Amino acid sequence: MPSVMVFAPAPQLTVTVERQGGGTPEMHVHPGGQGVWQARMCAGLGADVTLCAAAGGEIGEVLTALLRHEDIEVRTVRRDAGSGWYVHDRRDGSRDTVAEFPGDPLGRHDLDELYSTALAEGLRADVSILSGPAAPEMVPAEVYRRLAADLGTHGGTVVADLSGDHLTGVLAGGVAFLKVSHEELLDAGRADGDGDDALVEAARTLHDEGAGSVLISRADRPGIALLDGEPLLVELPSLQVVDHRGAGDSMTAGVATVLAGGGDLREAVCTGTAAGALNVTRHGLGTGRREAIVELAHRVRLRSVSSGP
Numbered sequence: 001m002p003s004v005m006v007f008a009p010a011p012q013l014t015v016t017v018e019r020q021g022g023g024t025p026e027m028h029v030h031p032g033g034q035g036v037w038q039a040r041m042c043a044g045l046g047a048d049v050t051l052c053a054a055a056g057g058e059i060g061e062v063l064t065a066l067l068r069h070e071d072i073e074v075r076t077v078r079r080d081a082g083s084g085w086y087v088h089d090r091r092d093g094s095r096d097t098v099a100e101f102p103g104d105p106l107g108r109h110d111l112d113e114l115y116s117t118a119l120a121e122g123l124r125a126d127v128s129i130l131s132g133p134a135a136p137e138m139v140p141a142e143v144y145r146r147l148a149a150d151l152g153t154h155g156g157t158v159v160a161d162l163s164g165d166h167l168t169g170v171l172a173g174g175v176a177f178l179k180v181s182h183e184e185l186l187d188a189g190r191a192d193g194d195g196d197d198a199l200v201e202a203a204r205t206l207h208d209e210g211a212g213s214v215l216i217s218r219a220d221r222p223g224i225a226l227l228d229g230e231p232l233l234v235e236l237p238s239l240q241v242v243d244h245r246g247a248g249d250s251m252t253a254g255v256a257t258v259l260a261g262g263g264d265l266r267e268a269v270c271t272g273t274a275a276g277a278l279n280v281t282r283h284g285l286g287t288g289r290r291e292a293i294v295e296l297a298h299r300v301r302l303r304s305v306s307s308g309p
Helices: 036-044 056-069 107-125 141-153 164-173 182-187 194-210 247-260 265-279 288-296
Strands: 005-006 012-017 026-032 048-055 074-080 083-090 096-103 127-131 157-160 175-181 210-219 219-226 230-235 301-304
Touching: 005 036, 005 107, 005 194, 012 056, 026 036, 026 056, 026 247, 026 265, 036 048, 036 127, 036 141, 036 247, 048 056, 048 107, 056 074, 056 083, 056 127, 074 107, 074 194, 083 194, 107 247, 127 141, 127 247, 141 164, 141 175, 157 247, 164 175, 175 182, 175 247, 175 265, 175 301, 182 194, 182 210, 182 230, 194 210, 194 230, 210 247, 219 247, 230 265, 247 265
Parallel strands: 005 048, 005 127, 012 083, 048 074, 127 157, 157 175, 175 210
Antiparallel strands: 012 026, 083 096, 210 219, 219 230, 230 301
């Protein structure tokens, strides 16, 4: 079984209120955050997953208890301050934020303990995913640089899904595979536009800065991949959207799981694209049946950016 370590420094408690078909309101309480959703999808695809996270306060106690019900191994470090949370209302079909708190920045002791835990588990795993916190100020970018560098130096395969200063940090440390959205590149001034040529150029720059391979998601348009130096369009017919959130995290998880199992880059991108596409058809973030993802992966098309239809 392929093994994946997910570095999720600050997971959140998520509370969502929904109502189906005008019926009785339902409350759903789950552990959440980018790393949790990635870990959930990796496990659903058949990986042996270890989640490394910090949790604290009353919210942290609830988070830790809920994480035990996930199909993953959890290594939690008790942090000094309380964990983050959010409450979303989806009773009218759209997602409205009622209240939210990302959590306080992790302290030096918290980071030291979490770093050691993640390094040990990452060295044992086939692939390590480095995921970001809900707010960038919670974890210094230097942590991502050091962790990527230390894992890579000792033969680890690192997959990252980060933005802003955290992206810059992980590039400086070196990363085997980087997934990023075109919106994040535009916001950071790393792309001149959302066209094919502009994103290919952005992918080449990311490669030059430290990413072995790059996958740029582009909402409902074909993604851009740079694999072994070759720029490719990543195409899959769209599916009906229930909730677009979590698609990028599922994409990253699909890539990481295939690489952990010894698959090649093209198979990884096709599986990741299929996992992200399926996730938007569901209410649960980081979810999707494995057999559906496998079938969708066969329908993903990779073609040269410069080639015709």
